[in-house]
Amino acid sequence: MSTPASFLTEEMRQQAIGTASEPVSMDVEKGAIQSFAEAIGDPNPVYSDEAAARKSRYGSIVAPPTFLRSMRAVRPELPFDIPFERLLDGGSDWEYFQPVRAGDRITAVATITSIQERTGRLGLMLFMTTKITYTNQFGEVAATQTNTSIRY
Numbered sequence: 001m002s003t004p005a006s007f008l009t010e011e012m013r014q015q016a017i018g019t020a021s022e023p024v025s026m027d028v029e030k031g032a033i034q035s036f037a038e039a040i041g042d043p044n045p046v047y048s049d050e051a052a053a054r055k056s057r058y059g060s061i062v063a064p065p066t067f068l069r070s071m072r073a074v075r076p077e078l079p080f081d082i083p084f085e086r087l088l089d090g091g092s093d094w095e096y097f098q099p100v101r102a103g104d105r106i107t108a109v110a111t112i113t114s115i116q117e118r119t120g121r122l123g124l125m126l127f128m129t130t131k132i133t134y135t136n137q138f139g140e141v142a143a144t145q146t147n148t149s150i151r152y
Contacts, residue, residue, distance in 0.1 A: 021109055023107045026105070033102055063101070078112075100143075104136050111130060113131050129146060130149070131145070
């Protein structure tokens, strides 16, 4: 499938920006935290040793910052069809506000914050930025992830 020379209109941009995904929730389990820390090779005892974690400033086992990547993917649906078949992860930036603890219930919602097109060596590409907000069961924002996806 070939893509057009231009695709995105200002009206489409305005329709897309602010579109949010359905919330996705996950119960954080101690075993999942321990397995994740082991898988990434992080020996910090606050991720795996209950006794050590209790003595820490956290008071219990907490998840490594990258743990939230293990949540099921959360993506908002564009309000229009796009003529791009391929998807590339353009990178992400994270901000952390609250520790994620075993026993937490984390809910993620992704919102489109920017969408634009560019022409590159591969032809027309669509760059979309989403902000995913991860909130715990107390309504506290634990982290945000700003992610760029590239469709071409």
